Amino acid sequence: MLSLQNAGKRFGPRVLFTEANWLIRSKEKTALVGANGTGKSTLMKVLAGLESLDYGTMQLTRGMSIGYLPQEGLRLSGRTVFDECLSVFDELRAMEGEIEQTAAQLSELDHASPEYEAAAERYSMLQERFHALDGYALDAQVGSVLTGLGFGKEDWSRQVDEFSGGWQMRIALAKLLLAKPNLLLLDEPTNHLDLETRNWLEDYLHNYPFGYILISHDRYFLDVTIDRTVEIWNKRLTIFQGNYTKYLSQKDERRAQLNASYKNQRDQIEHLEAFINRFRAQATKAKQVQSRIKELEKIERIEIPEEEPIIHFKFPQPPPSGRNVVEAEGLAKSYGEKQVFSNARFTIERGDRVALVGVNGAGKSTLIKLLSGVEKPTSGIVKLGHNVLSEYFAQDQYKVLDGDSRMLDDMSRAAMKVPESELRSLLGCFLFSGDDVFKPLGVLSGGERNRYALARILVSPSNFLLLDEPTNHLDMRAKDVLLEAIAAFSGTVVFVSHDRYFIDRLATRVIEVENGVINTYPGNYEDYLRKKEELAAAATAATPSPKPVFAQAQARSEVSTTPTRIGTIVIEGGPDGSNGVRDGRIRRLNPIKQKQMEERCVFLEEEIPRVEASIATTEEQLGVYISAAETQRLSDLAAELRSQLASLTTEWEDLTLQLEGQSANS
Template sequence: MLQLADAGKRFGHKLLFEHANWLITPDERTALVGANGTGKSTLMKILAGLDSLDYGAVQRTKGMTIGYLPQDGLALTGRSVFEECLSVFDELRAMEKEFEQLAHSLAELDPSGPEYAAAAERYSHIEGRLRALDGYALDAQVGAVLTGLGFSKTDWTRQTEEFSGGWQMRIALAKLLLARPDLLLLDEPTNHLDLETRNWLENYLKSYPNGFILISHDRYFLDVTVNKIIEVWNKGLHTYHGNYEKYLTQKQERRAQLEAAYRNQRDQIEHLEAFINRFRYQATKAKQVQSRIKELDKIVRIEIPEEEPIIHFTFPQPPASGRTVTEAIHLKKSYGQKEVLTDVNFTIERGDRIALVGANGAGKSTLVRLLSGEDAPSGGSLKLGHNVLVEYFAQDQYKVLDPAARMLDDISRTAPKVPETELRSLLGCFLFSGDDVFKPLGVLSGGERNRYALARILVSPANFLLLDEPTNHLDLRAKDVLLEAIQSFTGTVLFVSHDRYFIDRLATRVFEVENGVSHIYPGNYEEYLWRKEGGPGAMATAISNDLETKAKPAPAPQPEPEPAATPQAAPPPPEKPAKRMNPIKLKQMEDRVITIEEELPRLEASIAEAENALAVFVSIDETKRLTAEMASLREQHAQLTTEWEELVLQLEEASV
């Protein structure tokens, strides 16, 4: 359907990828992953036809349709939400009008005339097309998608320009899903979606009839939607079959195999260089030295790219609070005539990690602001426990930062006891590296300042953290740092997040806000769904069977010992030649030297073939077999080389 052939792309002086080949099939279900700056979004634009390659070619099937959703930047105006979505069916709607006109014409024309026959034929053709394309249910299709993406019926008639940037992206996503292109390209589609809407999109993509490629920092979303991973790494595209969890395991295995091939190649290079240096100036070995020099020049050097360092950040542990952190009794909150919370009751105890969930507009952020003291309740009571220190991270936390302060100076003042190197490593996790740490906060975008504000909270936390959408604008690496830090935090945390993996790994209780009241569920989000759906019977249909293992960290795989290569008996050392060597013995040694010189290139070719085979991962067993085979070949090569050197020295002595 679409193919990259020997593709390459540069961004300025930086090479993003080269010699990339990728055949995209009609049933593609692929995630595009890689570190920041490796070129994922650029590659997505190339596939969409919005950017071009510097090398190679993109080949597309004639007539194929491609739909592309960027990360942000789309703005729609001039129509209502419903009309904007219906616009993707303009061709079908024109066919509907023609169909109606033909129906009127057929009622008026003479059935025996040629005009009637032509109109009837066209009527039949259009009817078939409308049935095939489900043209009789366009309004129902639009309504289903808009509802799934979180638009209420009152939103359908509102003008698109009335909506914020995030909701504008939802409208653009709705149009793409309704158009059903042959290939759907989604760059961070979950950025502007809440948890319930993400769940709906997961199910929609599972039944999507065509192919799709997506970029996402939501690990759970990738696990349940894709069956192939393309990683942009080491200036190339690398394919992994399976979901994101399987990709992580295969990536570790592939890197270990690449490092083994690199070590083997270094051994080969060092051996060749030692031989060349030893015999470079001996005329009798000029032929063998030149052979080794040519072999050295032909070696394609294996490169091991530097991995981003894994940062393990630990919160400075706060002073302990009392056992009861806060208690809400018949809590209410209204804004004018609108009641958001009507009767909320709960108790939060020290050490709780609470996920706050609920539909958009249910009152999650309102409840967080009440707990932080930003807003006052309209009724009921909210009591903080003994020695409770509250730290609140809002969705627009960046607004409280000093725009004139430099980033590194500001965070150093916040945490004077934390070494600067550790602060810079933490900022690097949140995508601030190099000279970025010296920028004034005022020049950062809203998303960048929010990322910085979250990093700032990590270095000097209180004992009760309130985090409203802390995972927004974070990549997978930064999410892992945040997750690990909160898991080791001894204080209490209440958080709102739309990242399913983050909630599953962190929450010990789930508070659901619905219809102005709260419902409390023990356990993580998976267990919340289980109880909400009615227990084990419903869980079997609502949740896939392997989710239990996903909520727990997988044990690190223990590497199996590689099979030891069978040692080969070293040939007995040749007898030391006498001053006057027997001519027969001399001839045997000369023949043996010739035989070894013929055998060594064959062994070297076999070693090179094994190295090339190791560079393509097939399976763990095949990697072990090739590693053992290469070890045996290298041992034979070393023994023959040693024997050859001793024979050559003896022949030189005999010729004196």
């Protein structure tokens, strides 16, 4: 399909990659990974034909089409959103026009004339090709993709010029998906997408009929969309089979092998050099010395590039707050006639890590502004608890920075007790290294200043952090530092993020803003999705829709294939919550999803005994009286562990039943 042979590319005097050999086959779903600055985006541009190689060759299959989405910088104008997306079908629409013209000719020509026969043959050929290319469903295709990418029907007739840069990138992505090139090249496609839209894009890519290559800093997105990983490391391309998690495991193994090979080679070189130095002056050993010198010259030296240091950063722990950090009563917010939400009631307690979720425009940023005091509610109250000190990180936090201050000086003033070496390590993790730390903040781009503003908050936090999309503009390494720091933070955090991995690892509660209503769910994002599915299934079961006799008969003879999402697993089932079971028949799971369920089962089978052991230990400790407070603490802990055990056991039983059903059906 497409291949690179001994390919190399320089950026000025620096070699990005060399001796790259890569065969990209049809329908392969690949992630391109590597540290910042290794040349991932440059290689994408080479594959797209926008840049040339400095060495080697690139070959494409004749007639192959390639679609490329850059990280940013696209600007569209002059058409409505719907017409802009329809423009990818210009060839089909021209064919449709020719079909209409040919039909008009046929109505006027003599049926016995040779012209009629030629026009009829042309009309038949055009009709067949138009039908094969699904030309009669163009509007439906455009509507489906625009809806999936978050455009409401009222947006379809708006001019593309009216949309911000992030929404313009969504339009560009929609055009690429509709065009269905043989190879999709997507550089950070999730940058401007919310969680719901990312979920839709994951499903779309699962069913994409051709191949694609992704660059992304979203681990979960990569794990569920790719089956091979190509890494740029040590100026070479290395190919790994499997998703991102498997790549990390294989990379550690390869690194260990490379280190072992490097050590063996160093031992060999030192042995040869020792022989040469020992016998160089002896005429009787001249032949052996020359032989060793030639052997030494032929050795291709193994290089171990310096790894980026792993940064472990901990927040300076803030003073404790009272137990109740925020209490909201009857909270409502409107902008003119637009009601964002109303009658919201919730409490956030000390130590909670709360993820705010909902589609773009639902009111997540509005809610976090109300909690921070930046905006006032239309009605209701937001009451902060005892000794609560809040700090708010906005999406445009860079606007409040002093543009004349140098980065390191400004950081040092914010954290006078933190050593400069530690501050520079933290800035390096957020992609500011070398002389960057001496730049005035005013010369940084908006994204760079936001990254800096987030790093600045880490060194002097209050006990109540409100973070609006802190993971924007961060690579995986910086996200890991942020995640680890917040997980170890003793204060309270409310955050908005579109990174599924980040939310799943961090959140202890989820607050959903949807259709003007605010609901609270315990657990992380996966727990939230599971609860939403349970509620939807219960609502469907409580209000069954009547079916005509024919539809009932058809339902008995066919199994619905509507996907029902449960956490990270998609189970093929019907909207009635039957998980694909009707009249004793079971819909086979996708092997990938079945594997995920099996792995979850193995985890639960290991976790349940651990929880049982913790319960036994806690009950044993309860038998020894120390103090009333300690007895109460142990009693609460035992109750919490029993509740956890019941939840894990129920989940294990449900998964086991589903997997047993799959085995019986196979």
